[in-house]
Amino acid sequence: MSEAFATASIILQDLSKHFGSVKAVDGVSLEVEAGTLVCLLGPSGCGKTTTLRMIGGFEEPTAGRILIGGDDVTNLPPYARPTAMVFQNYALFPHMSVYDNVAYGLRARRVPKSEIQEQVRMAIALMELEGQEKKSPPQLSGGQQQRVALARALVIHPKVLLFDEPLSNLDAKLRVRMRSEIRAVQRRLGITSVYVTHDQEEAFSIADRVALMNNGKLVQLGAPRELYSEPADRFVADFVGLSNIVPVEVVESDAGGATVRVFGQTIRSRRPPREPDGPVAIVLRPEALRIEKASESGVPVRVLTLAFTGPLARYTVAVDDGAQLTVDLPNPDPDHFFAEGTLASLQLPDQVPALLG
């Protein structure tokens, strides 16, 4: 079980799925390199789960092709595909023991009995489930059920692992632990994986690359860092973190970057706007802003609200022209909060990675 898996790349070509007049998935093209983990991220109803179910063979695409390891699997039923899915509710067979659940896929393939025993033992050891073999799924805790589901998927040596919001039924602490376990196993076995979630933090912490979807379309594909620093549009900027999006005036622009003007201050962007003729906006991350005691430097603002969450103090401030911004101050000192209604001075960053528009 510890040896590397015979893994394969996944290629989606112009994949679409229409339910009547609703375009659940609309022309998605995506390549998942062998051995990597790609997260499908997006709000509910964006088509991420439908895309995953098409890869698994549970939904028939309306148009487009799916290739796994170069083979066209578009029209193959689920059982003929080299995929294994970890379901949102685990889908453990309630009438079978943990052992029988894990052995299921091997028995269905008529693997010799001695080999089944060996494989199941290894999978159970890998997921640290020793001693639970005889129990029935409802007797296990949520985290244990999750491990059984993963062991059951891994034991058949799939070329591709599919995860459908696997952690959504766990509590917050367990969720963080299980996601690092999943990532560790995935890395160790080097198995190509597609992971669906609506949780931006989960996606960023687990994925090699993130595919952000909205309204059935793939909006942006890239490493978490790229999505964060160079969002393709307002939707991405908004989805990957609470963002202040403010229209700017471009002062000058060349291949090496651009200078823009906002709230009377100038900010340098390391990349020029994609469409210099259209309206251009800037993303001011709450954590990149600071407020200080009212002074000459910075933008004069009025503090509207304060929310203290522990690690940070979140302020809403209003600029003279009516724009409202969110500012996060990390490691706040409770003795020096800005009271609601007071005047303060907003410090903008000197540089941003990119512009919107």
Add this chain to the structure above:
Amino acid sequence: MVSNSLPFYRRWSASQRQRIAFIVLIVIEILLLAFIGTRLIQVQAVEDYREVVGDQETIYFRNEIVGDPVLFAMVLLGMALPLVSGRLRHEMVLLVAVQAAIVGLTMFVLWPLMQVFIEGFKTEYGTESFSLVQFEKLFQPMVIRATRNTMIIGVISAFLSALVGTLVAYTLTLTDVPWKRWLRNLVVLPLVSPPFAVSFAIILLFGRRGVITYDLLGISKYNVYGPHGIVFVQLISSIPLVVLIVSAVFASMSRDLEEAAEDLGGRPLYVLRTVTFPLVTPAILTAALLSFIGSISDFGNPMLIGGGYQMLATQAYIQMVEIYDLQLGAALAMLLIIPSLLAFMLQHRITSRRSYVTVTGGARTGHIRRLPGWIKWPLFSLCVFLALFNVVLYGSIFVGAAVKTWGYDYTLTLRNVRGLLTSLPMLKNSLIVAVSAGLLGGLVSILLAWLLTRQKFPGRGALDFSATVMQAIPGTVVGIGYIIAYNAAPYFWTGTFFIIIIAYVFRRLPVGLRTGIAAQKQIDPSLEEASLDLGASRFYTFRRVTFPLLSRAFFAGVIYIFIRSMTDLSAAIFLNSGRTQLFSVRMFTVMKLSTASEAAAFAALLIVIILFALGLLGKVTGKSFVDLFRI
């Protein structure tokens, strides 16, 4: 060279293998259809005319097609239609399952029903010419009288059983009267007996030499035979159904809604009128419509207790079996289908509208209402009366079986039990039919429930309709339809076990299907998906995951169909023959022609068998018979 050591088919890719298997399947299906085609459509030379030239007579023949080209075309269409769906083309197991379902329902539901309509328009049996001659016959006084009588009986029984049934259901679910469990089981007792056993028992009690009318009260003039007798019997038979349906709704009704209404200022009677009653109306209407269909299509009871009162089902039987006028029988059957279908569609509309009663975990249900004594005790007395009446009713059957001649000589004897020995071959026939129909029907229900809930394919709605429409078709009409469709060449199926079993399977499919669908909906679809995803085939998934989780529903379906097949009379009486005579048909004949005590022995034995089957059901699935008949 590794690839050389592999068998040749291993060298194809998965999609190539799939394509080749598909082509092989289509070739097999075409061969199969060609074979069926040669059986269904045969060209026969028939004498056309003769010509006499001198002393030489020349006979001219013409070729004529015999058989059912229309049915063949429908089967062909049914096989071809699923090919439209890409999904089914890629999964042959599903394709074959859908094709089989369509062909089965076409042959054994739609075609026999169509035949009833087609035959009603024919001038004579075996001819191809159509006319409205039967419809002129439909205006003769006998038919008009039978139609009117049927509707009167149907409406009165439906109304009264809905009224009494609702009161009983309310009392036994929502009030604090004692002995509720016992009362409920006794009130619904008639569900488990053959329907016409009720008439028989009523005659034992209230007939010319009835134990109550003659022996107890000394009345010799009272005549139980006639429309009032039919209505009385239909009430006894229908009330249990109403009680079950309406109780289920009362029991699951959330008390919160009524409390909210009271909280907003509604007085008790106002709340009853504006909240409670509207919530249970759909269930009461459903129950009333089912009683209506049951009463107008019943055949055994009017024959026994009707005293010559003419109804459509009995007239259709007389026309077909005694006078051999197949066309008039078919035309009468049509008259019977129309109100049944209307009632069925009305009921479908009522129940398919958004269900008011939502079963939620948190809601407080089955709250006991404190009623003033002057309301509670009369309701309680009604329930006790019904329960005791059923005890006396069924008790009389067992006592009747143990005495020499009911009404004249009440000395105990085993003579009637010995009389049963002559009916052992019929009992064997009935058991063969009921067990086979139960097992086959249970399996078909589960498979069809799975197809209808889990799979999307073109024509699913039509399949659903064909599978459930039989619910509204009177047994008499089913019998007539099957005779017309499959009596003649090339089938000659009338009188075979095969056709009786098939008739029962498809007739009871709606209830089996409903049980199956309800159970299927309890199972998370991702369990089956997980199995397929792990590489298990459709068969393996069904055997190891779906079926084990559905086994209770399967056994419930088997026992239900078994019981209904053991007690059926209206379809059996058309379809069985001397060799395949069924116990229920024999029992009906004995009831008409022999002494009451002999007949009572038959009824008692049948009831014992059914109670045994119900005990088995309780052991296997933990369900009581009350659950089984709940709709």
